[in-house]
Amino acid sequence: MLSVPSRRHAIADDIRTKISTGRIKAGERLPSEAQLASGYAVSTATLRSALAVLHCEGLVEKIHGKGNFVRYPLHRITYIGGGLTPMREPSADSELRVSVRTTNLQAHGQLIGLLGVSAKSPLTELLCLSHQGKSPHSLARIYVPRDLSPTDVPTESHCYESVEAKLAEHRPPPAEVRERVSARPPTPEEATTLRISSAMAVLAITRVAADRTGRVVEAALLVLPGDRADALFTTHHVSHERTNGE
Template identity: 55%
Template sequence: MPPRHHDIADDLRRQITSGRLQAGERLPSEVALAERYAVSTVTLRHALAVLQGERLVEKIHGKGNFVRRAPRKIMYVGGWGTLDPLTATGPALHITVRSATVSARGSLAALLMVPTGSPLAELSCLSLDGETPQGLARIYTPRDLAPAGVLDHDPARREALARFAVVGPPPAAIRETVCARSATPDEASALKIPSATAVLAVTRVATDFTGRITEAALLAFPGDGVDAVFTSHHVINERHPSP
């Protein structure tokens, strides 16, 4: 016999998928649901955790559990590093940005190929659709290469930040590594998803014409909330006969 919390999750799932519980609707309190199903609140929370993992229910701190709206997909355009909200229906995403100066440590120092302890400009960007996080970006650049105004949120940089684009001068080359993996604890917390949820992770590195790394970005998107498109352009060299 399956555990009791699976039966409860199945019943709530049927109510959600049938439309009896509408998107955005607040569920009864956990105490009320526990009484309805004649179980402990611990068992009830296990059932809700199943639905949260399926992204059918979301818990908003201080407000309760709500039927999650269908995830709105966004488009990540590779080759330049752009989060393109214009490809999605509905209003544009809202972006929150935090900036700081940090020291390069461990894998971050290795990624940027700078000595440990080197000062870096850090931009943490979170895209939101209403109150639902859609993507997280942590963008790093050596402090001496940080464009003027980046740490002060210069309006001239807002467009780049709002689109998770490269914030410095146009690079000579961009390398992007993409993988699907489980969210880290920090990513799960920022994106408000269970830690076992799959995310699409992009590591983007920009270099200048000397080969120096000018920027590294670590991006993470809930796996069911993003499409990634990468386009390669091939240049054909035509040979002309000698005179």
């Protein structure tokens, strides 16, 4: 026996169909929640539950104080595990742009362990927020020891790789890169910054790079929403041929 779709899923299906057929276009504001609830003859709570389904799918975003908008189709990026420039965008003409805010601070909390430094050691944070058009796309916080921090990081860049390239000019090459990847809900701050549902899973990647002496030269905390990011890890197995007498 087939189950009957719940009211919230029926509403979500109807709005999804309107989006896919172009009756509601990308960038267009949906009617107010009160108007939608009245039109579908449901409570505001049920209507919001239906919109939450679309938020989780990345079809709709809620902008505080303005309402719910249909998202433009978002580029998917690929995180390349173990690479020195880990973010790969789909093409050279990608619409993604990265804004960078640089702040000097002192080591505290988890940063002490991540960078292997003492409390209050001078660090530099680069807060990188990528955008596709007007929509936020992904978030990265990069921390480096102050003496390895460049002073000429641009406030706008065309990709994460250019930020990494600027950092690489002021540090020894990493000899080891450790990465930890987990899936989790976003924090309230991350959900607000990225305009995603608090129920959407994000890829949270902690990346620590150390030089040949073991000194940590960079620690990065990356937040990639699951509807627009993949992670790729490739392992190369080296076979050792045995010779006679071995």
